[in-house]
Amino acid sequence: MASLLYLVFLFAFLPFARSDDATEKLLNDINKYRTSLNLSSFIENDNANCLANQIAKQFKDQPCTNTTGANTIPGTEEQFPNYPDLLSHCDLNTEVTQDAAIMPACVPNLDTDDLLSNFTKSQYSGSLNDSRFAGIGLADEGNWVVMVLSTDTPTGSLAPATGAGVVLNAVLYCYLVILFFALVLLL
Numbered sequence: 001m002a003s004l005l006y007l008v009f010l011f012a013f014l015p016f017a018r019s020d021d022a023t024e025k026l027l028n029d030i031n032k033y034r035t036s037l038n039l040s041s042f043i044e045n046d047n048a049n050c051l052a053n054q055i056a057k058q059f060k061d062q063p064c065t066n067t068t069g070a071n072t073i074p075g076t077e078e079q080f081p082n083y084p085d086l087l088s089h090c091d092l093n094t095e096v097t098q099d100a101a102i103m104p105a106c107v108p109n110l111d112t113d114d115l116l117s118n119f120t121k122s123q124y125s126g127s128l129n130d131s132r133f134a135g136i137g138l139a140d141e142g143n144w145v146v147m148v149l150s151t152d153t154p155t156g157s158l159a160p161a162t163g164a165g166v167v168l169n170a171v172l173y174c175y176l177v178i179l180f181f182a183l184v185l186l187l
């Protein structure tokens, strides 16, 4: 019985075990940083995650230099011609992403200390300490991490997406139902 229960729990939570230790650690560190500034912690935003993922894939094969990622000279940020496609892949448009912040960083092997300082000790710190930002999405590809911050306003909420969030909720719901019936069987 006990091992059955264990199996049920294992299957119920398996899909949520994050393999992405670097971004998970970064999220923790960034939220500690927010707390130290007396600001609210960032809440994970599925649509921001989706967009971060799309953008990270664009950067993936680029090498880290002193003019990429957090070292980019403001005004020379890389523009992707397929940006509208990346947005629509996440069911987003330019209106709801207007005030969002998109921050790529390149750190060899995603070293966690360098990663944190690439965000807190660079031009990005101005966004991290900005109380308008409330949501966060993070993704990594190769040596790149992309952070997307969202606001609670219509022009930065990254709101009208359905896709990923809905699927995840459906999966969660399904697992909860299975878990419920498994527990009923055990009682």
Ligand SMILES: *[C@@H]1O[C@H](CO)[C@@H](O)[C@H](O)[C@H]1NC(C)=O
Binding pocket: 036, 037, 038
């Ligand atoms: C945060 O709030 C505490 C208590 O209100 C205050 O002592 C501290 O100076 C504040 N820190 C910052 C960075 O504003």
Ligand SMILES: *[C@@H]1O[C@H](CO)[C@@H](O)[C@H](O)[C@H]1NC(C)=O
Binding pocket: 066, 067
């Ligand atoms: C980047 O590095 C190159 C060569 O290592 C150097 O010449 C250049 O001045 C550096 N640029 C910046 C912005 O630090």
Ligand SMILES: *[C@@H]1O[C@H](CO)[C@@H](O)[C@H](O)[C@H]1NC(C)=O
Binding pocket: 070, 106, 107, 108, 111, 114, 115, 117, 118, 119, 121, 122
């Ligand atoms: C970001 O990380 C790179 C690679 O580790 C490092 O060379 C650079 O100094 C870091 N930048 C900041 C602002 O911490």
Ligand SMILES: *[C@@H]1O[C@H](CO)[C@@H](O)[C@H](O)[C@H]1NC(C)=O
Binding pocket: 037, 125, 126, 127, 129, 130
């Ligand atoms: C936020 O960051 C900006 C840019 O780094 C800085 O000028 C400002 O003093 C910071 N504000 C707070 C409250 O830390």
